[in-house]
Amino acid sequence: MNDFRPVFKKPTEVTSFLDKNENNFVESTSFIYNKYHSQSVETQRRRLPIFENRNHILYLLEKYQTLILVGETGCGKSTQVPQYMVEAEWPGQIGICEPRRVAAISLANRVADETGCIVQSDTVGYAVRFDACFNKPRIKYMTEGILIRELMTDPLLKSYSAIMLDEVHERTLYTDILMGLFKKILKKRNDLRLIVASATLDANYLKEFFNFGNQNNKPTSVILSVEGRQFPVDIYYTINPVPCYIQASVDTALKINASKEHGDILIFLTGVEEVEKAARLLIEHANNIEESKSKKKIVVYPMHGSLPYHDQLKVFKSAPEGYRKVVVATNIAETSVTIPGIVHIIDCGFVKLRWFNTETHTDSLKVLPISKASANQRAGRAGRMRSGKVYRLYTEEYFSKLSDSTPPEIVRTSLTSVILQLKALGIKDIVNFKFPDSPPLKNLKSALEVLYALDAIDIQGELTRPLGFNMAEFALDPMCSKVLLNSGEFECSEEILTIISILQVETIFTKPSTGNTVIKARIQKRLFEVEEGDLITYLNVYNGFIQSEMSKEFCHKNFINYKSMKRVVEIRKRLEKLLSNYGIPIISASGSTQLIIKCLISGFFPNAAYLHYTGVYKTIRGDIELYINPDSVLYTITQPQWLIFCEVVHTKKLYMKDLTVIKDEWLIELAPHFYYRTSCKSN
Structure with a gap:
């Protein structure tokens, strides 16, 4: 029996495997949760803490437009509330937004099991990026990005009678965009109901945010707390x-x-x-x-x-x-x-x-x-x-x-995607748009500068046609969207589709932990490496994977992540369909890496760096010191003078990831509005 020092309760004997001296x-x-044993589905549903509040929830949804539902983890709010509304014969579709696709899929499956139907039926379905239901189920789980896309075609969401924003405490970019948009939509649609749900959030702040008052000057939002864990x-x-x-x-x-x-x-x-x-x-x-x-x-x-x-x-x-x-x-x-x-x-x-x-x-x-x-x-x-x-x-x-x-x-990340989405939704005055938390003005200014440089917006801040509108329809970073949409012009759409798809997964290489396998992995990686950088190397890896007929043995031999490569193939197919919809020809550069690199520069030109005489890289704008990531193919070779990067990872230093070697004259050629040559940057 080990002796543990309790902090908030009276000392008790606790049996544990952990020895005080071993792991401390x-x-x-x-x-404290309310215990219950798993029995039938209906019995299990009734024993969820939220069941006691079923009638309260339905009553408050009838009386108020916005319900702030604070429910502890495991109370059943994500699965039960939409079922209560269907059982009460609530009209129209009920949408539930989740921050992550795996949550949307798993919750849809669980509700389908509880309702005795199959997923993607007329009762329960889900929609995530690259995988969406084609019918209109009564209960629809989706990611926040999917709902943003639906707002582009139906700004008032007329097919929905209620929307639940789940796990709001995460405060993702899309969460804040949606809350700002719903504040506008609810004023136009008195029959629409919004449920803002989370286990931990500032409920009073959100209540005031959505309490804009109706025609009778009565409050439009209310808070309901659901107590009890399991x-x-x-x-x-x-x-x-x-x-x-x-x-x-x-x-x-x-x-x-x-x-x-x-x-x-x-x-x-x-x-x-x-x-x-x-x-x-x-x-x-x-x-x-x-x-x-x-x-x-x-x-x-x-x-x-x-x-x-x-x-x-x-x-x-x-x-x-x-x-x-x-x-x-x-x-x-x-x-x-x-x-x-x-x-x-x-x-x-x-x-x-x-x-x-x-x-x-x-x-x-x-x-x-x-x-x-x-x-x-x-x-x-x-x-x-x-x-x-x-x-x-x-x-x-x-x-x-x-x-x-x-x-x-929204206060700590790039706002280029946010502004692009809001512009596509018809929001002209971004600065005065009512976010739950206003983003820093310097972030807004930086995002507008980049979007203008990418030719997504004009000098008046309006979306350009057709480029700006097309970029807004892609569920990608605007720089990636610009590169994809330019790929037909540079006659390298086949290769660009592959590169952009690979950038959507975190890594395609496995990293062994033992000494001998680390050396073997490095040797095998060199078979694909080229002096042009990481992105062209990725292209070689993908081509080898396809030529091996997507073989697991190929991945195992070359220390490539098989699961990631399968995901890349899936994403690439979806993006290829999107490009075809825009009439962009799917053609190959036939080995011309210069065309591919120029196409990449046309979108990633803001992410350019040069080798300073001190031996470190610096951004052309801002003079920020950057370093080549140790995993890059450029880490062990003679450092190139100019390069572009796709991402920066901040650990002990600022490391550039996904690098491509370029020539400085290509920046002047492809982005003359963003760069100009001066003597102070020459080496």
Whole structure:
């Protein structure tokens, strides 16, 4: 029996596998849920905490236009509210917006199971990027980007009678755009109902935001809180900080597996590379466990946004008999989704966020401490099916110093896509548009400058025809859209389709963790590398993959991520259809890399850098110091004088990713409105 120091409750005896001297976890607090046992679907629905509020919800939706629904994780708000409305014979479609596609798909499947129908039927369906239902189901789960696209064709959403914005606390770009748009739409449509739902949000602030008053000067928004979780969750902190949270996550998972504790494990890490590294380490241990009969076998599932849908959905399946499931995920698993069987949560305490730099005109990916709200959301992933435990790989003192909430995405990221979407929706005065939180003016100014340089808007700030309107219809970064739409003119659309598709996944290469395999992976990668840079190298990898008939053996031999390549093929097919719709010919450059690079410059010219005499790269505008990412093919060769990049990753330094070697005269030729030659930049 181990002795734990309780913080918020009277000392009690707690049985745990963790030895105080080994891992130094301290019990801090526990969430109390209302326990119930799984019986029939109807009985299970009735025992959800939200069921007691069923009539209150329906009444408030009749009386008010906007319902701010604050429900703790696991209360059933995402699945039950639309079903209550259908059962009450609410007219029209009911749309539920989720920040992530995996949440939209999994929730649609769950509601379909509860209603006894199939997904994509007339009752329940979903729509995500590159995968949408063609009918009009009564209950429609979708990503926020899909609803933005529907607003372009139907600004008042006349086919919908109610919309739920779920997980609003995440405050994504699209969340804030939609809240600003709905404030306008609700004034035009008195019959439309909006449900703003989350487990953690500033409900009073949003109530005032949507409380614009009606003709009788009565309030139009109201708050309803749903109390109660399902099962207790015990939270543990480390007494001392851990030196490496990736290794600590793996060690903690293995200790849980070596104990008599039951249940599956969910590990939260920051990005794809960390997830893949931890998964590899766990798989190596899993192979050793297979030989030992004294420990329970484990099956490891990575989970991140770059995985194909069917691979993301694997985590929802039960582990094979005799195995424990270990899910290693980014914050994609933080909200909305319930992974069956999860009992143990391992929280690294960090998250990867985009942060916009107005001087470089780029978003930097930064690894930052999570907020208290995010930590509680992660803890809420346990205790959904039974009592659970959360192991936070940081001290309790560290937790107390975390910020209460994560800054909204709209105040910390590039606004080029936002402005492009709003312009397409007919919003002319962007500066005075009512966002829940106003973005910094310098970010707005920077975005307008880039869009004007891309010829997406004119000097009056209006969308250009046809380029600006066509760019707005792509669910891509405006720079990528510009390159795609220019590819026919440069006679290289085949190659550009491939490159842009690869940029939509985080990585196509696997990164081995052991010494010998690291060397082998590097040698195999060199077979595809070219001096023109990463993007042309990606083109070689894709062509080799296709020539191998999309062979797993080809990927395994060359240390290429097979799942990512399958996803690239899927995205490419969709983008090719879009280009064909715009009448852009699908033609090949026939080996002319110069045409391909010039086409890339036509869209990515704001992301240009030159080699300074001090040995570092600097942006042409802003003079920001940048470095070549160690994973780039250009890292080990003679550094080129000029290049363009697609992304900046901020760790200890600002590293450029996805590089292409260019000539300075091409910048003058293709973007004379953005660059001009002076003697001070010459070397």
